[in-house]
Amino acid sequence: xxxxxxLVVLAIIAVAGYVLGRRRAMASxxxxxxxxxxxxxxxxxxxxxxxxxxxxxxxxxxxxAQPMVLQNNVSDMITTEVADDGALSLIMSDVxxxxxGLDTAVAQGALTPAxxxxxxxxxxxxxxxxxxxxxxxxSEVSQDVLGAAQAYRAGSATGNLIKTVLVLLIAxxxxxxxxxxxxxxxxxxxxxxxxxxxxxxxAASIAILTTIGIVLSLVFNTVEFFRLYPxxxxxxxxxxxxxxxxxxGASELGLLPLLWxxxxxxxxxxxxxxxxxxxxxxxxxxxxxxxxxxxAKPMLEVLAGIxxxxxxxxxxxxxxxxxxxxxxxxxxxxxxxxxxxxxxxTAGLVMGIMLIPFVSSLSDDIINAxxxxxxxxxxxxxATPSETIRQVVLPAALPGIVGAILLAAxxxxxxxxxxxxxxxxAGRLDLNPFEAMTTVTAKIVSQLTGDSDFSSPEALxxxxxxxxxxxxxxxxxxxxxxxxxxxxEQYE
Amino acid sequence: MTASPKSSxxxxxxxxxxxxxxxxxxxxxxxxxxxxxxxxxxxxxxxxLRSGLPAFTNTVVALEATVTQEDYxxxxxxxxxxxxxxxxxxxxxxxxxxxxxxxxxxxxxxxTDRLVPKTGATIREFYKANPDQIGxxxxxxxxxxxxxxxxxxxxxxxxxxxxxxxxxxxxLDVVDEMIAAGLITTAFDWNFITGTDTAxxxxxGAGIGASVIGSFFMMIVVLLLALPIGVAASIYLEEFAPxxxxxxxxxxxxxxLAAVPSIVFGILGLAVFIQFAxxxxxxxxxxxxxxxxxxxxxxxxxxxxxxxxxPPSIRDAALGVGASKMQAxxxxxxxxxxxxxxxxxxxxLAQALGETAPLLLIGMVGYVAREYPDGIISGFVDSxxxxxxxIYTWAxxxxxxxYEKAWGGIIVLxxxxxxxxxIAILLRRRFERRW
Numbered sequence: 001x002x003x004x005x006x007l008v009v010l011a012i013i014a015v016a017g018y019v020l021g022r023r024r025a026m027a028s029x030x031x032x033x034x035x036x037x038x039x040x041x042x043x044x045x046x047x048x049x050x051x052x053x054x055x056x057x058x059x060x061x062x063x064x065a066q067p068m069v070l071q072n073n074v075s076d077m078i079t080t081e082v083a084d085d086g087a088l089s090l091i092m093s094d095v096x097x098x099x100x101g102l103d104t105a106v107a108q109g110a111l112t113p114a115x116x117x118x119x120x121x122x123x124x125x126x127x128x129x130x131x132x133x134x135x136x137x138x139s140e141v142s143q144d145v146l147g148a149a150q151a152y153r154a155g156s157a158t159g160n161l162i163k164t165v166l167v168l169l170i171a172x173x174x175x176x177x178x179x180x181x182x183x184x185x186x187x188x189x190x191x192x193x194x195x196x197x198x199x200x201x202x203a204a205s206i207a208i209l210t211t212i213g214i215v216l217s218l219v220f221n222t223v224e225f226f227r228l229y230p231x232x233x234x235x236x237x238x239x240x241x242x243x244x245x246x247x248x249g250a251s252e253l254g255l256l257p258l259l260w261x262x263x264x265x266x267x268x269x270x271x272x273x274x275x276x277x278x279x280x281x282x283x284x285x286x287x288x289x290x291x292x293x294x295x296a297k298p299m300l301e302v303l304a305g306i307x308x309x310x311x312x313x314x315x316x317x318x319x320x321x322x323x324x325x326x327x328x329x330x331x332x333x334x335x336x337x338x339x340x341x342x343x344x345x346t347a348g349l350v351m352g353i354m355l356i357p358f359v360s361s362l363s364d365d366i367i368n369a370x371x372x373x374x375x376x377x378x379x380x381x382x383a384t385p386s387e388t389i390r391q392v393v394l395p396a397a398l399p400g401i402v403g404a405i406l407l408a409a410x411x412x413x414x415x416x417x418x419x420x421x422x423x424x425x426a427g428r429l430d431l432n433p434f435e436a437m438t439t440v441t442a443k444i445v446s447q448l449t450g451d452s453d454f455s456s457p458e459a460l461x462x463x464x465x466x467x468x469x470x471x472x473x474x475x476x477x478x479x480x481x482x483x484x485x486x487x488x489e490q491y492e
Numbered sequence: 493m494t495a496s497p498k499s500s501x502x503x504x505x506x507x508x509x510x511x512x513x514x515x516x517x518x519x520x521x522x523x524x525x526x527x528x529x530x531x532x533x534x535x536x537x538x539x540x541l542r543s544g545l546p547a548f549t550n551t552v553v554a555l556e557a558t559v560t561q562e563d564y565x566x567x568x569x570x571x572x573x574x575x576x577x578x579x580x581x582x583x584x585x586x587x588x589x590x591x592x593x594x595x596x597x598x599x600x601x602x603x604t605d606r607l608v609p610k611t612g613a614t615i616r617e618f619y620k621a622n623p624d625q626i627g628x629x630x631x632x633x634x635x636x637x638x639x640x641x642x643x644x645x646x647x648x649x650x651x652x653x654x655x656x657x658x659x660x661x662x663x664l665d666v667v668d669e670m671i672a673a674g675l676i677t678t679a680f681d682w683n684f685i686t687g688t689d690t691a692x693x694x695x696x697g698a699g700i701g702a703s704v705i706g707s708f709f710m711m712i713v714v715l716l717l718a719l720p721i722g723v724a725a726s727i728y729l730e731e732f733a734p735x736x737x738x739x740x741x742x743x744x745x746x747x748x749l750a751a752v753p754s755i756v757f758g759i760l761g762l763a764v765f766i767q768f769a770x771x772x773x774x775x776x777x778x779x780x781x782x783x784x785x786x787x788x789x790x791x792x793x794x795x796x797x798x799x800x801x802x803p804p805s806i807r808d809a810a811l812g813v814g815a816s817k818m819q820a821x822x823x824x825x826x827x828x829x830x831x832x833x834x835x836x837x838x839x840x841l842a843q844a845l846g847e848t849a850p851l852l853l854i855g856m857v858g859y860v861a862r863e864y865p866d867g868i869i870s871g872f873v874d875s876x877x878x879x880x881x882x883i884y885t886w887a888x889x890x891x892x893x894x895y896e897k898a899w900g901g902i903i904v905l906x907x908x909x910x911x912x913x914x915i916a917i918l919l920r921r922r923f924e925r926r927w
Contacts, residue, residue, distance in 0.1 A: 004869070067770055096770070193818045200732065203724035207745040207792075210785050214756060217763030276525045283522025300529050303536075305913065307846025309880045310540070310902050313887050317895055318539045353532045360529070384511055386518035407751070414753025416849035421887060441755050445852050448759075454767060466759045470752065477751040 003063065006164060010055055010171055014048040017175040021047030021182055029184040038189035046188045049195050051175030055167045062163045067096075070155045074148040091145065098141060098149035099156070101130040117150055218470060221454070221463035228457040229253060234464060240427025240438070242447065242458045253461045255468060257427035261437035265348045265423060266412035268433060272352025274405055277359025284360070285367045286389055297364075304357035308417040315350040315422030316341065323349075327434055338434040340424070345433045347423035351415055355408045362407065366400035366484075367393060399483050406480035410473045416441040440465050540902055547900025550681040550696065551641030552633040553608050553670065557584050557615070564619060564626050574612030578604050581611070585666070592669050596662070606659055607667075608634040633679060638696060638893060640667060644676055684900060689861045689882065695893030698886070700901050702861040706776050706876035707845060707908075709865070713780025713872070714787055714844050719837050721784075722791035723826075729792075730799040731821050750789035757786045758850030766854060773855035774875040782854060783844040790843060794836025798829040803927045831923030838916040842909050848880035856881040857888075879905045 025043035029035035036043070071092055078091055105111040110129060111119075119126065126141040182188070226234070229251075237254020280300060284293055320341030329336040370393050378388040394401070424436025425446065447462040454460065504512070557580055559567075567576035581603050589596055604611065611634050619626060639659040642648040644667070653661050670676050687699020725742075733739040761782035765771045771778050802825045810820035851857065861877035877885065879901060886898040 064769060189816065193816060196818060197728075197732065200724045200728035203721045204728040204733070204742050206721055206725065206785075206788065207742055207749060210749060210760070210788070211745045213764050214752070214760045217760050217768075218756075221763060276528055279522045279525035280529055283519070283526055287519055287522055296526050296530070299533060300526070303529070303533055305842070305909065306536070307848065307880060307905065307909070309846065309848040309883050310536075310906070312848075313883065313898055313902060314536055314539065316887060317543070317899075318535075353536070356529050356532070384515040386515045387511070389518070410751060414755065416753070416755045416852075417884070420849075420852075421884075441753065441849070444755055444759070445849070448762060448853050449855070449857060463759065463763075466756055470756050473751065473753055474748060477748060481747065 013171045014052040017047035017051045018044035020179055024179055024182045035184050037185055037187050042188040042192050043182050045192045047175055047178040050178035051171045054174055055171035058170055059167045066159045070152055074151045077148045078144050094145055095148045095152055099152045102153055218463055218467040221460055222467045225457060225460035225464045251458055257429050258440045258443055260429050262413055262439040264344050266409055268348025269351035269355055269412045272349055273355035273359050277356045278363055281360040281363035285364050300357045300360055311350050311354050312417040312421035315346050315418055319350055320346045340436055342422055342424040342436045343434045344437050347419050351412055351418050359408050362404035363401050366397045370396045403480040403484035406476050410476035414473050420445050440469050544899030544903040547684055547896045548681055549678050551636040551644045552679045553636050554631050554633050554675050555581055555584055556629055556631045558629045560627050574616055577615040578612040594669055596665055598666055606637055606663055609637050692889055695891050698897050700904055702864055703877040703879050703882035707878040709776035709871045710780040710878055711841055714784050717784040718787045718791050722788055723795055726792050726795035726799055730796050746789050746792055754847055755849040757782050758853030761850055762853045772873055774859040775873050776876055777872045778854050779851055782850045787840040787844045790840040791837055795833045798832025802828045831919055835916045835920045838912050842912040846880055848884055851878055851881045857885055
């Protein structure tokens with residue numbers, strides 16, 4: 001039974017469970033609702049949920065686990081020499097595609113089920129047959145792969161049958177069990193609420209699961225990478241030169257040039273964002289009247305709502321050429337500092353624009369949190385408003401502002417689209433901000449797009465880069481939040 | 493005792509002047525900072541509009557032709573059927589030129605290669621679909637070639653034209669005649685909004701429609717997963733969670749996930765959904781799952797804020813008349829918090845809609861979205877692009893003709909974002925309650 005039909009059947013069983021549970025409860029109370037422990041609908045929900053939830057769980061787990069188990073079983077059937085896990089995973093994806101192709105062929109009537117199950121690679125032109133029904137295979141099919149695909153199909157057919165029967169049995173069994181327990185004295189509300197509570201806890205735990213997922217996917221692949229490529233060379237290498245032609249050895253994958261590019265661009269971005277953002281926040285919170293504030297604050301925040309791809313395109317097509325017109329070879333200054341549109345300063349400037357509202361609204365909140373009495377005291381002693389701000393308000397708000405700047409820095413380090421489009425592709429350790437450099441995030445993208453072979457060090461390095469990025473931004477965030485929290489407590 | 497320096501409240505001494513000047517300067521810095529910020533916004537928006545609006549229009553050449561039944565049969569009988577229709581257009585243009593008193597004669601290459609490329613097929617399909625129009629005069633609005641539309645719009649000057657297979661200098665005389673006769677005009681390009689992506693050599697025909705659908709299916713996944721999970725998690729944390737280790741752990745996790753770079757979520761999606769669970773690459777389902785995980789912290793944070801803003805007296809009243817804690821929350825607190833929750837959800841969705849980096853890693857960029865999905869299931873699991881991924885794809889292509897499309901795509905994306913944010917603001921205005 002296809003999964004969608006199965007879900008519909010489950011839903012029907014649940015609705016039936018609800019109606020029956022409710023009716024049974026009312027019947028057991030002789031139609032008098034006051035004799036029931038809970039409201040009648042709770043008996044209905046109880047019957048519906050007892051059937052639905054375990055069945056749905058089994059269905060989900062089975063659907064996810066079945067392909068993995070099957071793949072494990074049929075991978076033994078591949079007898080040809082395989083170089084490593086990567087090559088095996090490629091063969092297995094061929095097997096899956098072939099199995100899907102056979103399914104399509106049977107569904108379209110090009111093959112009978114018996115033909116599909118018994119065909120041999122020598123006897124028939126498998127590739128041609130499948131091409132006729134619109135399934136394109138990359139290479140000729142070997143007997144091993146065909147056999148594995150047939151076993152895979154047989155396995156998944158059996159698996160699907162067992163799954164359907166099991167899920168339906170559990171659903172009907174659960175509903176029947178709940179109906180059996182339904183009497184006037186049964187505490188249906190407490191049972192249902194316990195169930196709902198479990199669902200709520202499960203939903204809240206997804207945050208933990210996500211973190212675990214991130215950490216595991218990074219750690220496993222990073223460890224895999226360090227088996228192929230020495231960790232010391234990665235962390236302290238000063239050259240970034242991946243080659244996709246040869247595996248290992250030929251590539252130089254040093255983190256330092258990327259880290260340098262990342263930090264340099266972030267530094268330029270903060271150089272733009274911090275003064276503008278901070279002064280804007282000071283003006284908005286200390287000087288501006290309510291009308292200016294009501295206009296300027298949302299307008300600045302529009303900058304924060306614009307997607308980063310827009311900033312990326314802005315950097316590539318507007319800011320880059322504009323800077324080149326000024327600092328390039330035939331530019332207004334005639335200094336020839338800049339050779340291409342992409343550079344550290346292009347990406348940094350645009351990223352700075354993106355961060356202005358981030359810095360300004362965080363600083364605005366923090367400056368507003370400084371108690372008015374401190375300002376009044378300073379003004380009362382004869383200080384001008386600017387002296388008050390510089391000597392009283394800002395020192396009081398300093399830890400919070402530092403926290404805000406750190407959060408902005410972590411944003412800048414993790415930003416992807418602007419640097420992918422605006423910063424360049426070559427890893428370089430250089431001081432000239434008009435030179436194109438690349439960053440950790442840009443290289444994660446370029447190492448992982450297009451290539452589905454995850455076993456070469458050139459692809460796996462992206463996970464090590466992701467790990468470094470995750471650790472750096474996490475550290476910055478934790479530190480920044482710590483500072484901001486600590487500061488907030490002082491005046492509350 | 494020395495004579496004290498003369499000081500008076502009426503004349504400002506040098507030190508006060510300096511202090512006042514410093515005050516003015518400081519205030520000016522603030523104004524300048526805000527002005528710079530607003531200027532960036534204006535520059536950004538004007539460059540988007542200036543570069544993007546042309547993507548919504550194209551230059552069309554209106555050619556009237558009457559195809560008789562004999563012409564049609566003759567054309568269908570030939571080997572190169574589309575060329576036969578193009579020959580009809582050549583005759584038409586020459587007739588027009590003679591009527592205008594011009595002595596120029598055009599050939600087939602002019603029509604098919606330089607004025608309205610690949611146009612025979614359009615005409616043939618029209619007559620195959622509308623056989624009743626045979627014998628009637630029909631005006632075809634055919635999209636002009638890139639160079640001729642640039643000439644028409646004034647971006648390309650006659651002096652700059654050199655003879656090539658794309659445009660000859662003498663062609664411009666014909667074009668001038670046609671412009672004077674009002675045959676070449678600018679029209680709204682519906683194909684950009686409803687069309688699909690094209691191969692790398694045809695920037696003019698590319699449309700964003702298919703990727704809008706891709707984004708739509710992704711947003712459905714995000715809405716269906718992130719809203720219930722986010723609300724459930726917030727209810728637990730805000731209303732039920734005991735103060736213990738587990739709760740602390742969840743809270744720390746949520747606040748950290750909110751600050752994890754989006755590309756890391758892309759890595760998670762690649763490793764877990766594609767590498768491990770073998771879900772199809774570049775499917776809106778996978779994109780939706782990744783964006784769900786990314787949006788969850790935002791939705792949880794805003795939902796908790798709106799649950800917190802419902803005053804405790806509501807809960808106390810419900811408990812007082814005998815509701816269970818769960819009933820008090822689900823029957824009273826949650827409905828009252830719903831407007832705030834929806835506002836937060838829409839803002840979270842808008843954020844997810846514009847997010848690009850994770851989509852790059854799950855393969856939405858390499859895919860050329862040439863077809864609309866066949867149905868609902870196929871919309872979720874078949875490869876498709878999404879708006880931001882499509883914009884990135886266009887921006888990364890070598891042909892600069894796609895840049896205009898990328899800017900146009902940005903306008904479409906921003907219109908969606910603006911609408912969503914406006915809905916959120918209106919919801920907040922309409923339903924917000926102050927207790």
